């Protein structure tokens with residue numbers, strides 16, 4: 001059994017008062033809080049082992065390099081990658097997608113080639129493809145979302161043709177909480193022989209993820225949504241792809257030798273990590289992986305499922321409140337609207353009760369459009385959340401109703 | 406109650422906005438957008454002899470942005486341009502938290518600077534008014 005009291009003690013920020021109320025942090029989809037274990041490792045790097053990596057032969061640099069590369073191994077194990085060479089450190093999910101688009105997309109995709117994404121994608125999995133469309137004339141095909149917030153898989157199959165050259169879809173929706181049938185999507189991509197990118201930003205802290213079982217070509221996620229620091233992320237890529245892909249950034253550490261006539265690039269993953277990376281951040285990510293791995297996935301999933309079910313039950317009782325996204329398989333997030341009360345007004349009022357939720361379009365404007373709304377309010381959950389916090393939200397929402405009655 | 410944003414005045418103007426609607430063939434017009442909230446305010450003005458003869462708005466968005474627009478129209482109608490600009494300055498100062506003693510219903514936003522993420526909702530209509538008057542840039546954005 002998860003010891004929630006003990007877990008909460010790892011996150012001292014949870015004891016904070018906000019507007020003189022106990023904080024209920026329900027904005028984990030935006031970023032999770034960071035436990036002492038992660039903050040401590042980052043502090044340790046700066047206080048005791050601060051140094052650059054891969055270039056010093058002095059003691060401190062060796063320690064820092066060791067810790068940095070140890071994180072690569074931890075991430076490899078977390079997602080069951082073939083080797084540490086498949087793990088590229090980036091600055092986040094957004095950077096990972098842009099890297100794939102700018103490297104693989106620019107060199108391999110041509111005018112008329114079709115890329116399949118979905119209507120529930122985050123802007124970070126839409127805009128980079130549009131930039132490539134501007135440049136190369138690729139065609140973006142969009143899988144629609146059904147009323148309950150699940151992917152329209154029938155349309156997915158209908159959109160596939162011999163022109164399909166890439167599939168890029170999110171594992172879990174940051175707005176709807178829908179868990180997409182990623183195995184089915186990856187199986188189809190592999191049957192077609194086209195690469196598939198999985199945006200696992202909202203999955204990685206909430207369920208076990210296995211890149212070899214999924215058999216995806218690429219996977220991206222951010223450390224800050226899995227109890228790690230901001231400014232770090234991971235791109236997983238299959239070796240045969242990473243090896244052939246050209247680097248996007250040139251500079252130090254990504255080369256084997258440089259002369260003015262000819263520069264020889266380093267191998268993957270290093271050729272994609274030009275310049276001094278976010279060393280402390282990567283070390284913090286390693287600590288976050290350790291933290292996640294200290295729990296039993298079944299218990300984490302059961303706990304978060306219970307919280308979501310409880311949130312649904314409580315919120316559904318509030319007259320006029322409508323939950324957006326009621327797919328059977330959900331994780332992490334509960335989005336809702338309240339009649340014609342604007343979500344930003346909801347957000348401000350519940351904030352005064354100490355409840356932190358996200359309001360707005362959640363970087364998914366096309367998705368909002370397909371539901372015919374401009375914004376939602378969203379409560380999103382992590383391992384430390386409690387039913388009491390859901391109650392606090394429900395109570396604050398009743399206040400919203402009173403004010404706008 | 407300075408830290409109360411959703412007072413009766415704001416709620417009333419949000420529910421039942423004054424001077425709502427388009428003025429065809431008006432002398433001044435501008436449109437304002439707040440990309441964060443998706444707020445939208447369009448201001449229509451008829452200025453004659455340096456007087457705001459008529460001012461109306463249309464829009465959609467959060468209660469703060471819509472109530473602020475409605476209250477603004479009631480505050481500005483019939484004012485001279487100098488008076489209107491003074492009101493604009495006063496509102497912007499109030500929004501930035503500089504001490505002011507706002508008069509009338511504008512006082513409903515006296516505490517807005519304590520809601521930093523909502524300041525742009527409150528100032529959207531005023532900035533749009535300013536843009537309409539100066540006719541420099543007929544589409545403004547608070548970002």
Ligand SMILES: Cc1ncc(COP(=O)(O)O)c(C=O)c1O
Pocket residue numbers: 029030091092093094095122124170172173174199201202222363
């Ligand atoms: C599903 C999804 N993809 C991508 C992103 C972008 O992540 P980041 O801002 O860390 O690059 C987010 C963050 O909100 C997300 O939820």
